[in-house]
Amino acid sequence: MCERCRTKDALPPLSRGGRRKLWTIPGEFHCSIVGTCLSSDDVAWLCRRLRLTMSADVRPYDIHRYFVERAGTNGPEARLMQRRLDEAAAGAIRRFAKETTEEGWLAQWEASVASGAVAQAYWAILSHAGIPDAVRARAFSDVHMLSHIMGGESRRQLRDNQGLARRCAELEERLARNERAAADHLAERDARIRDLEAQLAKRRSVVNPAREVLAPAHRTGDRLQREVDVLRRRLAAERMRARSAEAELDRLRPLLDGLSALRPQPVPATRTDEAEAEVPADLNGQAILYVGGRPGTLPHLRAAVETRNGSLLHHDGGIEQTTHGLVCLVEQADVVVCPIDCVSHNACLRVKGLCRRMGKPFVPMRSAGATSFARMLRTLNGAAGTPDTPPA
Numbered sequence: 001m002c003e004r005c006r007t008k009d010a011l012p013p014l015s016r017g018g019r020r021k022l023w024t025i026p027g028e029f030h031c032s033i034v035g036t037c038l039s040s041d042d043v044a045w046l047c048r049r050l051r052l053t054m055s056a057d058v059r060p061y062d063i064h065r066y067f068v069e070r071a072g073t074n075g076p077e078a079r080l081m082q083r084r085l086d087e088a089a090a091g092a093i094r095r096f097a098k099e100t101t102e103e104g105w106l107a108q109w110e111a112s113v114a115s116g117a118v119a120q121a122y123w124a125i126l127s128h129a130g131i132p133d134a135v136r137a138r139a140f141s142d143v144h145m146l147s148h149i150m151g152g153e154s155r156r157q158l159r160d161n162q163g164l165a166r167r168c169a170e171l172e173e174r175l176a177r178n179e180r181a182a183a184d185h186l187a188e189r190d191a192r193i194r195d196l197e198a199q200l201a202k203r204r205s206v207v208n209p210a211r212e213v214l215a216p217a218h219r220t221g222d223r224l225q226r227e228v229d230v231l232r233r234r235l236a237a238e239r240m241r242a243r244s245a246e247a248e249l250d251r252l253r254p255l256l257d258g259l260s261a262l263r264p265q266p267v268p269a270t271r272t273d274e275a276e277a278e279v280p281a282d283l284n285g286q287a288i289l290y291v292g293g294r295p296g297t298l299p300h301l302r303a304a305v306e307t308r309n310g311s312l313l314h315h316d317g318g319i320e321q322t323t324h325g326l327v328c329l330v331e332q333a334d335v336v337v338c339p340i341d342c343v344s345h346n347a348c349l350r351v352k353g354l355c356r357r358m359g360k361p362f363v364p365m366r367s368a369g370a371t372s373f374a375r376m377l378r379t380l381n382g383a384a385g386t387p388d389t390p391p392a
Helices: 003-008 027-037 040-050 062-073 076-087 090-098 102-115 117-126 133-213 220-254 273-277 295-305 323-332 345-357 370-381
Strands: 287-291 311-315 335-339 363-364
Touching: 027 062, 027 076, 027 102, 027 117, 027 133, 027 345, 040 076, 040 133, 076 117, 090 102, 090 117, 102 133, 102 335, 117 133, 117 273, 133 220, 220 311, 220 323, 287 295, 287 345, 287 363, 287 370, 295 311, 295 370, 311 323, 323 345, 323 363, 335 370
Parallel strands: 287 311, 287 335, 335 363
Antiparallel strands: none
16 A cells, blocks of 8 residues: 555544644654644743743753644644644635635745745645645645755855844944044044143133233334234134034034044155245235145144244145135135145135135245245235235
């Protein structure tokens, strides 16, 4: 006798309604029924209803084996599993009950597999007394292979999750570093602002008594006032740079893969003693806006201006600072200087147009060297100059 005939003869009598109870289904199907048709939530519900007490070292396999063993006996466990399975697969049971041919049952099974409703359809087939063994064998083989496929997929997802967890930790560490750097930058900015405010307050405390005691000395009072104005412009410029840095920080913070800001290489200092010796001794408090240039030379240029009663404002020409801030800086400046060999073409044209519109002197320099800057200072002769001065 063939296996199909033995399985058919081994089936017990049908229950009322043409459906089989769980404990009347052959035992070889119980493992796949419990593992496929009962979810983890269903198993937890069964344990609560049966008031099962689990030991600390119990494994999921032990629970699975317990219900597989109880599925073949007409007891409280099997009856409760029958109830839970019938409730979960009620729709599938009705659909399979409407079919009467093997082709129809196979079509329903294939549609259920395609839609992901395998558990409900599998119980509907195994509990249906009129479905032939060929359909039951087809469902059993598909579920068997799906368990292998899902096992491999679960292992792959576990590896992917581990990789993603490592990546997440790296990104969190990078974000923490960026936030610490941003906090240090903001602290440095605040300290700079406090220093400038202290200098301004000190200058004001010196100016007010000087005006009362030295009222006839108009020249001394005017010089102190110019120094106060220079400090105000420097403070305004530093605050503008701080706001620009805060806006850039807010834009870059959400990017977990943000790039580190490029730092320009320091440029060797040039000898400017002879050239600086020819620069006027007093710039009369003029504010000079320097657009572009090399960052490494800025300390020398700033010292050359400030030691001669002037102030130096700077804009990098759009490398790290936006060109929108040029309007405010040009308004504060008395003279605008632009080294044409170390500034973008767009920034040079923009600042030149702003100088023409505001009536400010624009002095292009042939190079960004300190010697050219000293030569430019010599051409000022202590005055504001004229717009569109030829290159120094």
